[in-house]
Amino acid sequence: MGDRTISSMPPTTYCVLVPNYHGSFGYGDAFLHSLCGHIGEIEVKDVMDAVHVTLTAHPSMIDASRVYVMGSSYGGFIGLHLLEKHPSSFAGAILRNPVADTVTMMTSSDMANWMLILAGIIPSQLASSDVLEQAVDGKYEYTEDDLCILQRVNPRREVDKIAAPIYFILGEKDCRVVNQQTLEVVRVLRATHHRVEVYLNPKDDHYLRSPFSRELTWIIQRLHFR
Numbered sequence: 001m002g003d004r005t006i007s008s009m010p011p012t013t014y015c016v017l018v019p020n021y022h023g024s025f026g027y028g029d030a031f032l033h034s035l036c037g038h039i040g041e042i043e044v045k046d047v048m049d050a051v052h053v054t055l056t057a058h059p060s061m062i063d064a065s066r067v068y069v070m071g072s073s074y075g076g077f078i079g080l081h082l083l084e085k086h087p088s089s090f091a092g093a094i095l096r097n098p099v100a101d102t103v104t105m106m107t108s109s110d111m112a113n114w115m116l117i118l119a120g121i122i123p124s125q126l127a128s129s130d131v132l133e134q135a136v137d138g139k140y141e142y143t144e145d146d147l148c149i150l151q152r153v154n155p156r157r158e159v160d161k162i163a164a165p166i167y168f169i170l171g172e173k174d175c176r177v178v179n180q181q182t183l184e185v186v187r188v189l190r191a192t193h194h195r196v197e198v199y200l201n202p203k204d205d206h207y208l209r210s211p212f213s214r215e216l217t218w219i220i221q222r223l224h225f226r
Contacts, residue, residue, distance in 0.1 A: 021046035037120025040153040080155035087163035165195035171204035
């Protein structure tokens with residue numbers, strides 16, 4: 001989510017959990033590359049396990065009915081999967097420029113090669129191959145198997161399982177994860193009268209350096225005025 005957002009939360013009010021799931025830095029190359037080919041699975045389990053351990057260890061400190069998800073970019077991808085796989089575990093979510101559709105990432109992102117590696121379509125050890133250059137240039141020819149892999153891990157596929165309200169924060173100038181991905185998810189959620197809010201910053205890109213205060217405002221409202 002970003003250190004600035006986390007550090008802005010009053011320590012006497014919030015307990016903030018920032019797990020190092022599979023694929024994170026800090027535990028060596030094997031741990032870093034272990035996520036490839038298993039996205040939407042092992043890292044989601046890591047985060048959920050961390051939530052359970054934390055709630056169990058501090059039952060008097062943390063209200064289990066007021067657990068929120070926050071995530072940016074790939075963290076938003078994890079957030080959507082958490083909301084879909086564990087719909088009763090979270091009171092809401094704040095997701096910034098989330099990877100909401102792995103299939104359209106391949107034709108709309110300026111880093112399509114990144115998804116090829118994470119999804120396990122291209123082994124991570126071949127990251128500098130000509131195949132990845134083709135993906136960057138939009139010349140990679142996807143097979144039916146490739147698309148099946150991307151669809152299997154696609155958060156867009158199971159948004160109907162989401163129960164918690166979501167606040168999406170998007171950058172209109174984002175070329176990494178174009179906002180049309182999320183806006184389509186929003187359309188589906190609103191069609192079923194789901195509680196969803198969207199803030200589209202016309203001047204911001206993928207990194208959303210400005211709207212952190214809006215996240216805090218929203219979560220405080222949901223924590224104290226529901």
